[in-house]
Amino acid sequence: xxxxxxxxxxxxxxxxxxxxxxxxxxxxxxxxxxxxxxxxxxxxxxxxxxxxxxxxxxxxxxxxxxxxxxxxxxxxxxxxxxxxxxxxxxxxxxxxxxxxxxxxxxxxxxxxxxxxxxxxxxxxxxxxxxxxxxxxxxxxxxxxxxxxxxxxxxxxxxxxxxxxxxxxxxxxxxxxxxxxxxxxxxxxxxxxxxxxxxxxxxxxxxxxxxxxxxxxxxxxxxxxxxxxxxxx
Ligand SMILES: [Zn+2]
Ligand SMILES: [Zn+2]
Numbered sequence: 001x002x003x004x005x006x007x008x009x010x011x012x013x014x015x016x017x018x019x020x021x022x023x024x025x026x027x028x029x030x031x032x033x034x035x036x037x038x039x040x041x042x043x044x045x046x047x048x049x050x051x052x053x054x055x056x057x058x059x060x061x062x063x064x065x066x067x068x069x070x071x072x073x074x075x076x077x078x079x080x081x082x083x084x085x086x087x088x089x090x091x092x093x094x095x096x097x098x099x100x101x102x103x104x105x106x107x108x109x110x111x112x113x114x115x116x117x118x119x120x121x122x123x124x125x126x127x128x129x130x131x132x133x134x135x136x137x138x139x140x141x142x143x144x145x146x147x148x149x150x151x152x153x154x155x156x157x158x159x160x161x162x163x164x165x166x167x168x169x170x171x172x173x174x175x176x177x178x179x180x181x182x183x184x185x186x187x188x189x190x191x192x193x194x195x196x197x198x199x200x201x202x203x204x205x206x207x208x209x210x211x212x213x214x215x216x217x218x219x220x221x222x223x224x225x226x227x228x229x230x231x232x
Contacts, residue, residue: 032200083121101132
């Protein structure tokens with residue numbers, strides 16, 4: 001069974017969002033059997049201008065769903081400049097969940113080296129809980145050498161950073177997911193929902209694991225209990 005959590009959904013504070021909002025996300029997640037939800041809009045600047053509105057709205061909705069759904073604060077933070085998190089540290093410290101994602105990489109030079117360096121530096125920052133769509137950079141699939149992928153995965157495991165299975169991007173690629181499972185990296189079944197229809201689509205995650213010959217019940221998911229401990 002998959003843990004009943006989703007640590008990556010968007011809301012009205014993301015420009016690319018469709019019908020999602022903090023309140024509709026929470027209601028939909030609860031109706032589809034989830035118990036933990038992190039609302040993670042795009043953090044692309046040091047202090048996103050919607051930040052205080054977001055925290056206010058999250059707190060209002062959190063109280064409304066208290067006892068039924070654990071609503072966590074979060075952000076999908078851009079990894080920029082070869083490994084820097086785009087958002088200020090004081091903002092990151094206020095968040096329950098930081099999903100770090102690479103949305104662009106230089107086409108010239110050494111794009112796979114850039115990928116490796118960026119992800120490892122983000123992991124080592126100490127702020128990141130989840131690596132977002134790791135083999136999809138700005139809707140382009142990346143296929144770095146296996147040794148680079150293993151370095152990233154081993155860094156993730158040793159820092160307790162989870163790799164997400166991202167429904168919106170249908171990512172990671174099967175070869176990367178297989179390595180993540182073999183290396184014992186924590187996995188998290190995220191939707192990255194930009195529309196409500198994407199929330200709670202669990203069968204894709206299970207099929208992705210089964211297609212590799214693994215039982216979805218036996219891989220190393222980030223559990224609700226581990227999450228509680230991480231949030232201390
Ligand atoms: Zn993303
Ligand atoms: Zn996202």
